Amino acid sequence: MLCNDELLKITNGKVTYGRSDTPAIHDVNLTFTRGEFVCVLGKTGAGKSTLIRTLNGLQPLSEGTVSYQNQTYSLKEAEALRKIRRNMGMIFQQHQLIPRLSVLQNVYTGLFGFHSTFQNVLGLFTDVEKSKARQILEQVELLPLQHQRVDSLSGGQKQRVGIARALIQSPEVFLGDEPVASLDPGTADRIFQLIKKAHEEQGLLTIINVHSVKLALHYATRIIALKEGRVVFDDVPENLTEELQDSLYER
Amino acid sequence: MAWVNWKHLFYGLLVIVGFVWSIHITGFDLTKLKALANMVDFLSNWFPLQLEVVPRMLEASLVTLGMAFLGSILGLIFALPLSLLAAKNTAGRFYRGSRIFLSFFRSIPEIVLGLMFLTVVGPGPFAATLAIIVHNSSVLGKLIGELIEAADKGPQEAMKAVGAPSITRALFGIFPQIWPNVLSHYFYRFEVAVRTSLILGLVGGGGIGQQLFIHFKTFQYSTVAVDVLLIMLIVIAVDFLGSRVRQDVM
Structure with missing residues (x-):
């Protein structure tokens, strides 16, 4: 570096x-x-x-x-x-996650800047990106909760989702x-x-x-x-x- | 006057004036209810029910249900993009134009729309469905537009911050949070569409509404009773379905 x-x-x-x-x-x-x-x-x-x-x-x-x-x-x-x-990854006081979506889906939203709306809506992410999402969720210790809706998480967990969403942007x-x-x-x-x-x-x-x-x-x-x-x-x-x-x- | 100021008094007075005036102009006179026996007499003609028409009327009810569903769901589908053009925060310079456009179509009574489409496609459920589509696109467009304006800015900012393209931003920053309310509006409009399609039956829109109208005009009251029962069943069923889905989506 x-x-x-x-x-x-x-x-x-x-x-x-x-x-x-x-x-x-x-x-x-x-x-x-x-x-x-x-x-x-x-x-x-x-x-x-x-x-x-x-x-x-x-x-x-x-x-x-x-x-x-x-x-x-x-x-x-x-x-x-x-x-x-x-x-630039950004995290907020109020997390600003997308409600009603799962932890994993929220992490995927961090990739939106790199794809067209068409790809985003259909969830056409690459295998590399998908395995990266897993790896980041492991890093923030949320892998077991990946399919839970973010609305059901605690404040600390939500902020970790926010961090994961920022990190997947590399x-x-x-x-x-x-x-x-x-x-x-x-x-x-x-x-x-x-x-x-x-x-x-x-x-x-x-x-x-x-x-x-x-x-x-x-x-x-x-x-x-x-x-x-x-x-x-x-x-x-x-x-x-x-x-x-x-x-x-x-x- | 700790709680009341002159403005309150003025509006209070206005309501009272309106109240008295309306009683006068509508001939609202409770003493006339003495003749309630007439209604009992009329309703007694409804029984016994004309049960052999049930299968045929059930078929007509399904037509009504189809008109209401297709009309409202297509209305919703057209309303979603329209709503983005009718919300201050997403429409930009299209805002005023699309607001005027929507309120223009909203102001046309459905029965008039029905009569207009009748001249193009002929009488029947198709004309009625078209009328329901046009009306619901404009009503839902406005209602969903207002939901978009009131949506929490946070997720929209987050989508900005990740560099999402503008349409992605709207789809993910706005729609997930307003979705339960969108469905709520939709089911209410579905219910209203059932009732509208009954009215449209009066102008040849088909379905159970038209049957009701024909039976009424030809004094077949025991068949009218069957029609009314079926209509009540449809409305209750749609209401029930709506509340189930809303519960599920919350």
Whole structure:
């Protein structure tokens, strides 16, 4: 795996929602390289979610640019954006699985970016993809539940399905928008272990929003802290002093 | 006035005015029910039932059931793509046009549609079925469109995030979550289609509705009774089937 090659870059990023005067994020300049495990900290409303969502174009920037492997993308070029997105796996706080479908079927939906609608609807996946789905389900310890409907799973299990759906994309970037915010600390830690393992095995760039400073300090190789939409800290975890932590969460 | 403001009072007054006016215009007069004996007299003509017509009327009932099923299921099939064009979040610039298109067809009474198709394909169940298809496509198109608008954005975002093509996105991000409600609407429309096909019988649409109309006009009340019983059976059967399927799908 190559190290230090620039994968994702956001330049002068600014997002303003609707007619609001205060931007959700502003003056954001960040460069992410392969192999980094980044945790984004900040209190509710600091712009963590907005930042993550700009990276795969779920949230368009009001000003500035985002680029992936030096290719800038905008919502207008739907095809190009689609191809970039399929290289980025994303997991969400509320899992966002497809209800009524089974665990295995939900994992297959991660392949949708690589096939036509015709192939997707008929479920025409290759044998390689099918065995990969099995292998990933084994990895997230869900193989015995593969034919169960996702609605019947626990929160932690659902999030593991979310991870499996992201991993089957063979992504280069792994994004997480508060993926453990609604899980108990033990389950949250298991989820992070799982992500970390996949991260290391596949040499991913991982960027995750998290509320828990403890988790961030334990897993991240780089921490970005946001306050009122601005990056106020961007460094290795060791340099995140207690004072800085306090100032992040005060008013 | 802790709970009530002037607006509430205004609407309350409006309801009362409407109520009084409607009593006046419909000749709603409960004292007239004194003549209830007339109804008993009329209904007594229905018995004993004319049982030898049962096999023939059963056949006519099946025609009715067929019209209602085909009309509503084809209506659903046409409505699914139409609904995507009638929902704000999926239609884009087609939204207004398809909304107007659907409400135009929805506003035409089924009996008028039936009469129009009659002139093309002649009297019979086919004309009635066509009328039911057109009406249900537009009704279900609108109803499912509203379900699409209210659907949870989460799975749609997830499908965006994996880079799915736009039609895949709609199919998987939207339809699985609204499917039970789609079926619910469908079975209700199936039930309504049974009743519609009875009315369409009046204009030569065939089936048990037409038989009912003929028997009524020729004073064969003991046969009318058989027709009515069969109709009630069909409606109850469709209702039962609908609730079973809905339970199963939840």
